[in-house]
Amino acid sequence: MTIIDSQVHAYDANTSKRPWDSVPNWPDHVTGDEMVAAMDKVGVDGAIFISAFSMYRYDASYAVEVQRAHPGRFAIVKPVDPDDPDVADVVADWKNTPGTVGIRIMLTKEAKREPNDPGLDRILRAAVRHDFPVNILCWGNLDAGTALIDRHPDTRFIIDHLGILQPRVPPAPPQPWTDLPKVLELAKRPNAVIKVSGACTLSREPYPFPDIWDPLARVFDTWGFDRCLWGTDWTRAFAVVNYEQAVEPFLKTDRLSDTERAMLMGGACAKAYGWSPKKG
Numbered sequence: 001m002t003i004i005d006s007q008v009h010a011y012d013a014n015t016s017k018r019p020w021d022s023v024p025n026w027p028d029h030v031t032g033d034e035m036v037a038a039m040d041k042v043g044v045d046g047a048i049f050i051s052a053f054s055m056y057r058y059d060a061s062y063a064v065e066v067q068r069a070h071p072g073r074f075a076i077v078k079p080v081d082p083d084d085p086d087v088a089d090v091v092a093d094w095k096n097t098p099g100t101v102g103i104r105i106m107l108t109k110e111a112k113r114e115p116n117d118p119g120l121d122r123i124l125r126a127a128v129r130h131d132f133p134v135n136i137l138c139w140g141n142l143d144a145g146t147a148l149i150d151r152h153p154d155t156r157f158i159i160d161h162l163g164i165l166q167p168r169v170p171p172a173p174p175q176p177w178t179d180l181p182k183v184l185e186l187a188k189r190p191n192a193v194i195k196v197s198g199a200c201t202l203s204r205e206p207y208p209f210p211d212i213w214d215p216l217a218r219v220f221d222t223w224g225f226d227r228c229l230w231g232t233d234w235t236r237a238f239a240v241v242n243y244e245q246a247v248e249p250f251l252k253t254d255r256l257s258d259t260e261r262a263m264l265m266g267g268a269c270a271k272a273y274g275w276s277p278k279k280g
Contacts, residue, residue: 001258001261001262001265001266001267002045002046002262002266002267002270002276002277003043003044003045003046003265003266004044004045004046004047004048004265004266004269004270004276004277005039005044005046005047005048005230005231005232005234005247006047006048006158006195006196006197006229006230006231006269006272007047007048007050007160007161007195007197007198007231007232007233008035008047008048008049008050008231008232008233008234008235009026009030009049009050009051009052009233009234009235009236010030010031010032010034010035010049010052010062010063010066010235011026011029011030011031011052011055011056011062011235012029012031012062013028013029014028014055018056018061018062020054020055020056021054021055021056021057022054022055024054024055024168024236025168025169025238025239026235026236026238026239027235027238030234030235031066032049032065032066032069032070032074033069035047035049035066036070036073038234038243038244039073039243041243041244042243042244042247042248042251043247043251044247045073045266045277045279046072046073046074046075046275046276046277046278046279047073047074047075047231047277048074048075048076048077048101048102048231048269048273048275049063049066049067049074049075049076049077050063050076050077050079050104050135051063051076051077051078051079051104053079053104053106057079058078058079058080058081058084060076060078060079060094063076063077063078064076064097064099067098067099068098068099071098071099071278072277072278072279073277073279074099075099075100075101075273075275076097076099076100076101077100077101077102077103077104077135078094078100078103078104079103079104079105079106080094080103080104080105080123081119082105082113082117082119082120082122082123083119084119087119087122087123087126088122088123088125088126088129091103091123091126091127091129091130091132092126092129092130094132095130095132100132101132101133101273101274101275102132102133102134102135102158102273103123103127103132103134103135104134104135104136104137104160105120105123105134105135105136105137106137107120107136107137107138107141107144107145107148108137108138108139108140108141109140109141113144114144115144115145115147115148115151116151120148121151121152124148124152124155127155127156128152128154128155132156133156133157133158133272133273134155134156134157134158135157135158135160135195136148136149136157136158136159136160137160137161138159138160138163139160139161139162139163139164139165139166139179140165140179142163142179142182142183142186143182145159145163145186146182146185146186146189149186149189149191149192150189152191153189153191154191155191156191156192156193156272157189157191157192157193158192158193158194158195158229158272158273159186159192159193159194159195160195160197161195161197161198161233162183162194162195162196162197162198162199162202162219163179163182163183163186163194164176164177164179164180164183164202165179166198166201166202166233166237167201167202167240168236168239168240169239169240170239170240171204172201172202172203172204174204176202176203176204177202177215180215180218180219183219184218184219184222184223187222187223187227192227193223193227193228193229193268193272194219194223194227194228194229195228195229195230195231196216196219196228196229196230196231196264197229197230197231197232197233198231198232198233198236198237198246199212199216200212200232200237200240200241200245200246200249201233201237201240201241202215207241207245207249208245208248208249208252208253209249212249213253213255216255217255220260220264225260225263225264225267225268226263226267226268226271227268228263228264228268229264229268229269229272230250230264230265230266230268230269231269232246232247233246234246250264250265251265
């Protein structure tokens with residue numbers, strides 16, 4: 001089967017040439033070459049490379065460089081700025097950039113945006129015009145995310161990280177799946193698919209994280225495997241799991257049939273983004 005990681009963040013070291021906006025608890029660097037090496041070690045064929053918002057904000061130039069160096073291994077997604085009056089032109093330019101497969105918006109509580117924000121409306125209209133799916137980070141703020149998705153039924157949405165707030169450091173919160181009923185309700189929206197990314201960070205048990213499978217089974221049953229996109233969310237998950245630990249549980253579990261595994265770990269992602277890797 002073809003394995004596609006639906007969310008990775010590679011980045012260069014923090015230098016004056018390309019300074020970080022903030023310094024998260026991540027390694028000093030995980031370059032594109034290093035990300036490919038990590039993928040090769042565990043048999044991941046390709047990945048959707050989401051330009052790291054915490055470091056580079058709306059500048060996706062590093063993602064463009066990495067995709068150019070590894071065109072068969074990465075497709076790229078860029079966060080776009082609702083406060084930019086010319087954001088529709090930004091989306092159009094991004095569509096014409098080689099290797100691009102989508103854009104991303106942040107609708108966390110920290111973003112302090114309402115679902116009727118005019119900047120979000122501009123972005124989502126442009127996404128429809130240019131046939132881009134929109135990645136939406138709305139963990140901890142699912143009511144607002146659901147309202148936005150309902151407001152734009154013609155836009156294709158890809159919900160980041162199960163829509164569930166995930167820890168940057170261990171341990172997982174006492175009740176990590178509290179928002180699961182809202183996640184299952186969201187499945188009624190035909191214009192949305194969901195990333196099963198970072199799921200291992202929600203485990204309260206050690207590797208191979210056996211307690212994630214019962215709640216994930218409810219996600220799979222409700223959303224369907226063809227709308228569930230496996231991913232690691234590495235390197236954001238770095239302090240909780242290493243890359244191999246985020247991949248292997250899904251490869252080895254007996255809770256998935258071979259057909260289900262193939263759809264979850266690659267087929268659904270290829271369908272949602274219209275992209276498949278080509279290993280040279």
